Every structure is written in C-alpha cells, then in structure tokens.
Amino acid sequence: MSTTVAASPRQTQADRSRDTRLKLMQAVVECLVDVGWAGTTTTLVSERAGVSRGAQLHHFASRGELVAAAVEHLGAESVRALRADSDALGRPVRTPAVVGLIVDFYVSPLFAAALELWVAARTDTALRELVIPLQGRLGRETHRLAVDLLDVDESRRGAREAVQATLDLARGLALANQLTDDSVRRARIVAEWSAQLEERLA
Amino acid sequence: MSTTVAASPRQTQADRSRDTRLKLMQAVVECLVDVGWAGTTTTLVSERAGVSRGAQLHHFASRGELVAAAVEHLGAESVRALRADSDALGRPVRTPAVVGLIVDFYVSPLFAAALELWVAARTDTALRELVIPLQGRLGRETHRLAVDLLDVDESRRGAREAVQATLDLARGLALANQLTDDSVRRARIVAEWSAQLEERLA
Numbered sequence: 001m002s003t004t005v006a007a008s009p010r011q012t013q014a015d016r017s018r019d020t021r022l023k024l025m026q027a028v029v030e031c032l033v034d035v036g037w038a039g040t041t042t043t044l045v046s047e048r049a050g051v052s053r054g055a056q057l058h059h060f061a062s063r064g065e066l067v068a069a070a071v072e073h074l075g076a077e078s079v080r081a082l083r084a085d086s087d088a089l090g091r092p093v094r095t096p097a098v099v100g101l102i103v104d105f106y107v108s109p110l111f112a113a114a115l116e117l118w119v120a121a122r123t124d125t126a127l128r129e130l131v132i133p134l135q136g137r138l139g140r141e142t143h144r145l146a147v148d149l150l151d152v153d154e155s156r157r158g159a160r161e162a163v164q165a166t167l168d169l170a171r172g173l174a175l176a177n178q179l180t181d182d183s184v185r186r187a188r189i190v191a192e193w194s195a196q197l198e199e200r201l202a
Numbered sequence: 203m204s205t206t207v208a209a210s211p212r213q214t215q216a217d218r219s220r221d222t223r224l225k226l227m228q229a230v231v232e233c234l235v236d237v238g239w240a241g242t243t244t245t246l247v248s249e250r251a252g253v254s255r256g257a258q259l260h261h262f263a264s265r266g267e268l269v270a271a272a273v274e275h276l277g278a279e280s281v282r283a284l285r286a287d288s289d290a291l292g293r294p295v296r297t298p299a300v301v302g303l304i305v306d307f308y309v310s311p312l313f314a315a316a317l318e319l320w321v322a323a324r325t326d327t328a329l330r331e332l333v334i335p336l337q338g339r340l341g342r343e344t345h346r347l348a349v350d351l352l353d354v355d356e357s358r359r360g361a362r363e364a365v366q367a368t369l370d371l372a373r374g375l376a377l378a379n380q381l382t383d384d385s386v387r388r389a390r391i392v393a394e395w396s397a398q399l400e401e402r403l404a
Contacts, residue, residue, distance in 0.1 A: 036325035038240040112324070119321045122314070122380045123238035132381050139378075161394035168391060169367060172374030176341075178324045179334050189370060192363035196398060 021059050021069065023049040028070035029077070032113035037120040042066065064126060071117060071130045075137045078110050086145055095201075096194035098149045099166060102142055103190055106174035114138065115178070142167050152201055162200050169193060223261050223271065225251040230272035231279070234315035239322040244268065266328060273319060273332045277339045280312050288347055297403075298396035300351045301368060304344055305392055308376035316340065317376070344369050354403055364402050371395060 027049035031040040042063050046056045060066035082105050089097055105111065114134065121131035146163050147154060154160045173189065176182045229251035233242040244265050248258045262268035284307050291299055307313065316336065323333035348365050349356060356362045375391065378384045 034325065036322065038322075039325065115321060118377070118380060119317060120238065120240075123236065123241065128381055135378075135381060158394045158397070161390050162398075164387070165371060165391050165395050168374035168378060169371045170374065171377050172370035172372065175320070175373050175377060176337075176370060178320060179330055179337060185366070188363050189367045192360045193367050195360070196364075196402060200398060 017059070020049075020051055020055055022073075023051055024056060024059060024066060025070045025073035027051075028066060029074055029110070029113045032116045033109045037116040040116075067127065068130050071134050074110065074113055074117075075134050078105070078114070078138055079141050081105070081108070081110060082141060082145060086149065089149075093149045095150060095198040096191065098146060099170075099190055099194045099197065101149075102146060102166060103170045103173055103186065105142065106170040107177050107186075111171075111174055112178065115174070139167065142170075150197075150201060159201060162197060166193070166197060219261070222251075222253055222257055224275075226253055226258060226261060226268060227272045227275035229253075230268060231276055231312070231315045234318045235311045239318040242318075269329065270332050273336050276312065276315055276319075277336050280307070280316070280340055281343050283307065283310070283312060284343060284347060288351065291351075295351045297352060297400040298393065300348060301372075301392055301396045301399065303351075304348060304369065305372045305375055305388065307344065308372040309379050309388075313373075313376055314380065317380070341369065344372075352399075352403060361403060364399060368395070368399060 024045060027045045028040060031044055031048055035044070042056065043053070045066065046053050049056070056066075060069060082101075085101055085105065089101065117127065117131045118135065121128040143163060146152070146166060150163070152159050152163055154163075169189075173182070173186050177186065226247060229247045230242060233246055233250055237246070244258065245255070247268065248255050251258070258268075262271060284303075287303055287307065291303065319329065319333050320337065323330040345365060348354070348368060352365070354361050354365055356365075371391075375384070375388050379388065
C-alpha cells in the first residue's frame, strides 16, 4: 500500500512530463499546418502549446531536438489515424473505399504538415535526415494497408506497381488540394482510378 | 538611315532593361531551386543575378513585384520547355513516351521551384493569389498537350479523368523525388501506368 502511495506522485510527475512533451509536439504540427515551416518558430510553438520557454528548453534543448520529436510524433499520429480509419471501414472493403481512404489520408492536415517538412527538407540537410525516414514510414504504412485491404497478390506482374501508383496519385491529388478546394474534381478521378485498379487487380 | 541610327541606342537601352529583368527573374527561380522559398531573399537574388541593388529596385520596387514577375516567368519557361520536349518526340507518339514526357517535366528543377511557391502559398495569402494562376496554367498546358499527343476523345466516359489522373500521378511522382533519387521505382510505375492508360483509351 505504501509503495502504491509513494509511486503515485512519481507517476504524476512522469505523466506531466509526457503531457508537456506531447503538447509541444502537437503544437509544432499545428504551427506547420497554420503558418508553414518558415513560420514555425520555437517561440510560437511554446505559445501555442501553453508551455513556458523554460519548460520547453528543459524538454527540448534546441529547435532541432523539438523538430525531430515532432517528426516522430507526426509519423506515429499519421499511422494511428490511418489504422483507425481503416478499422472503421466495413468488411469486405471494396476498391473505391480503399482508394478513398488513402486519398483522404493524404488530403488531411497531417499530410499538409508533412508536406511542409518534405519541401523544406529538400534544401535543409539536417531536416532531410529526419524527413526521409518519415517519408519512408508513411509510404510503407499506406502501401501495406492498401495491399492488405485490397488483398493484392504482389507476386503478380504489375500488381505492386499498380498499388504504388495509387499512393503516388493520392499524393499528387493532395498537392492539388493545397491552395484550392479540389474535392469535386478529385472525386471523379478517384472513381475512375478505382474502377481501373479493380479491373487491373481482378 | 538616320532613323535607324537614332533607334539603335534606344533599342539597346530597351534590350539591356529586358536583359536585367530576365536575369533577376531567372535568379529567383535558381534561388528557389537551390535554397527554397524562405532563403530566396532580394539580396541573394541581386547577388545571383549580378545586378546591383539599385538596378534591382529600379525594375522591381518590392519583393512582391519581383516574385510576381518570377512566377510569370516560371510559367512561361515551363510551357516553353514542355513544348520543346514535345516537339523533340517523333510522331506518332506512343503512350509511354507521352507519360514519360509529362513525368519528366514535373520531375525537373522548374517544378521544384514551382513546388516551393506552391507550398509557401498555402500559408501566404499574397503569394497564393500569384500561384493559383500558375498552378492552373501548368495544369491546363500539360493536360492539353497530353490530350493532343494521345489523340484522346474526351467525350468518352472516363477519358478526361484518366488524363487528369496521369497529371496528378506525375506530380505525386515528382514529390517522391524531392529528397531521394526515385528514378528506378518511378520507371516501373510509369511503365505500368502507361500500359493501363493505353488500354483505357484504346
């Protein structure tokens, strides 16, 4: 009993610490969505998170450390969101629903945040080292999900490429939605491609 | 004769002025490719162009004016490059060559510059007003070229969407090539997509 009581404040301290880190990482992602990579300063992040500069520096000594943690967080959040959306689909899943799921994932604010990092990383060596694994993780995760849901036999000629093309198409559609609402055009393209993919994989 | 002699210096002056403007606009595009949107300062642009700050300010009174001109220049250069590449293809053009042409266009440094503007414009209202027409222009131009080269009857159900999907795929493939060399994977996807598109439009 005394052990439990003694452990409780330690747990609370650990919880608080984890909460603070999480708030800061979430604030980075929100700032990326709202003001872009260039505007995502450590000052703005601490304000957005409601965390003092001192506490922020205690958890993340530099912008680099904070960004690294946020990239990791963004990857984990994206995978979680993708799996939750997938679980919410009925079974068996039809091809248009799978394509829709993947396209919706890339059109989401989480990907807008990733896109900010992706483009900034092209001309920022340190950031690139962080973002290449994120890009790989999101690519692998969406690929695996598509293969599972579509029940694709990847040993068949062209099947793997057809699934990969679906992911590249989804990222292209996400790009087309950054400045204007492209949902009407996108729905037609998703319908057309789903029909082709279904036929291709049949 | 005296008219010609008198006109010559005026022409030279106009030529110089046009050359200076062109150097500055090209320097903006080069800076976007090399250091990204955030790093593309007016100081760096004037250095890169080899044009004095005074001359730069004479031609473009603000960063906004310079960027507006550079966006216009980038659009014109892209269209020119695309048409030149198209003219260089033999006739008749097979589907894989058309898909390859479009994908190569989006994978080029010109599109890397456009991508910098595209993503920055999401969180910059003034820039967005400039970039939305650029996005539209590149989209229309590549679409028209694809329709012409593939001899597509767009009144057929799904044909228009199949061409549009090809452009979105190309932009997605361009994104996948920003941080790492994706050419091997891309070639397989282009081959698979071309085969499907050819069948779809037959």
